[in-house]
Amino acid sequence: MLMILLIILKMQANKPPHDNLLHFLTLLIGVGFGYLIFALSFNGFNFTIAKDVGIQFDFFQVVSLAVTAWLAVYVLRRLNKKDEFKKMEIKILADYFIDFRKEFEAVIKELLSEKEMPLILITSQMKNYRTRLEMLVNTAEQHKMIEKDSLLTSKLKGKLYDILGILTYTPSKQDPEGTYVTVKNGNVAIHQEQIDKTYAKLYETQRSIFEVIIEINKST
Amino acid sequence: MDNKILVSIANDFSITPGPRSKEEGKFSGEAFRLNILEPKFKEAVEKNKKLVVNLDGVLGYGTSFLEEAFGGLARQYGSEKVLEVLELVSVEEPYFADDIINYIKDASK
Numbered sequence: 001m002l003m004i005l006l007i008i009l010k011m012q013a014n015k016p017p018h019d020n021l022l023h024f025l026t027l028l029i030g031v032g033f034g035y036l037i038f039a040l041s042f043n044g045f046n047f048t049i050a051k052d053v054g055i056q057f058d059f060f061q062v063v064s065l066a067v068t069a070w071l072a073v074y075v076l077r078r079l080n081k082k083d084e085f086k087k088m089e090i091k092i093l094a095d096y097f098i099d100f101r102k103e104f105e106a107v108i109k110e111l112l113s114e115k116e117m118p119l120i121l122i123t124s125q126m127k128n129y130r131t132r133l134e135m136l137v138n139t140a141e142q143h144k145m146i147e148k149d150s151l152l153t154s155k156l157k158g159k160l161y162d163i164l165g166i167l168t169y170t171p172s173k174q175d176p177e178g179t180y181v182t183v184k185n186g187n188v189a190i191h192q193e194q195i196d197k198t199y200a201k202l203y204e205t206q207r208s209i210f211e212v213i214i215e216i217n218k219s220t
Numbered sequence: 221m222d223n224k225i226l227v228s229i230a231n232d233f234s235i236t237p238g239p240r241s242k243e244e245g246k247f248s249g250e251a252f253r254l255n256i257l258e259p260k261f262k263e264a265v266e267k268n269k270k271l272v273v274n275l276d277g278v279l280g281y282g283t284s285f286l287e288e289a290f291g292g293l294a295r296q297y298g299s300e301k302v303l304e305v306l307e308l309v310s311v312e313e314p315y316f317a318d319d320i321i322n323y324i325k326d327a328s329k
Contacts, residue, residue, distance in 0.1 A: 119245065120236045123280030127313060134315065157315065168282030170240050172291070183284075186238050186245030 025073055029066040087220060089143060094213050096136055101209045104129050108163065108202050116189045119168060126164040133160060140212075145219040152215060156208040159201055166197045224270045224307075227260050230277030240284035249288030257289055261297065264305050275310035275317070286316065287323045294327035 107125055111117065137153045140146045146153060167190065170180050182189040190198075229237060233256050238247040257273070264271040275281075294302045302324050308317040 119239055119282055120279055123237070123282050125280070127280035130315065131313060134313075161315070161319070165283045168239075168284055169287075170244065170284045172240065172284075172288060183239040183244040 025069060029070065032062070032066070083220075090145060090216055090220060093136070093140055093143070093145060094216050097209055097213050097216070100129070100132060100136060101206055105202060105206065108198065111167070112190065112195050112198060114190075116187050119183060119186050119188050122167045122188060123164075126160065126167075130157070130160050130164070133157060137212075140216055145216045146212065150215075152208070152211055156205065156212060159205040159208055163198055163201050163205070166194050166201065223268075224272050225260055225264045225267075226272050226274065227256060228274040228277065230274075232256055235278050237278055237281055237285045239282060240288040249285035250292070252285070253289045253292045257293055258296075261293060261302070261305060265297075265301070270307050271305050272307045272309055275308060275320075276312045281313075281316060283319070286320055290320045291323040291327040294324040299324050299328040 107129070111122060111125065133156065137146070137157070141148045141153075167181060167188065170183050171178060179191065179193050181191065181194050229252070233252050234247040236247055237249070237252065238245045240248060241250045242248050261271055263269075290302070290306075303321070306324075308320055310317055
């Protein structure tokens, strides 16, 4: 019997620890029951140590104990699994935010390396990233990883809008003051001041994304 | 649907909205305001209807385009009237509706 037990345990060695424990307990209970039924059916299960000391098995107590133990392990296993799923969800979403940060930084740096480019290139890229950010924030909110319409996410969205403004805003005839990009034939010429402003906003954006990731990780 | 006039920027104007003014390039906010938005706005006011502007379907907006189109309209007809008549629709970029409302409000300052 011990040999069989060892073989089964070896077969279970590659499975997760919770599976092993559950299988081991089930096996132990099974072996115990088998032994009890075997002993009771031969009507010889009465083990006496001394005259006044004896060991007596109450069948129903054993069953109740076994079921309780099995249930405890089962519930523990279920709860751990739920926790693992939540951790996995958080990791996936945090990774998406990290990818977003890296890609956005690369695209903005590439745009800034060109002194002149079509306006539509900036607006389409910014639409892409603003829409992606919106989707990521909505997903985090739906899964209750961050508060809905929180200050943190509003700040982050605002930073992207600011970058769009720095790179595309030209003065109106009513308000010609200030320094802006120049647009001619649909092409934007970015001046050093706008480059500096955009870099400053980009670093603020990265910090905001980092804060959102911390908030998401706190939701475990 | 009868008491609404619909404008789709992508279908009625361009999928590549451009800069602020005509001098800056094609498909400008100024051109959109003068050729599409203002005539439809006037029609909506005359017929006592809502003007529904659909912002979806374009590649992206620059801030000047929106400011010139909607802020420019508010500078001419007043923020209150424009906000009363105008209804903005966007599934793709719902945040632009808030930006536009701010341009309209700021235009009167």
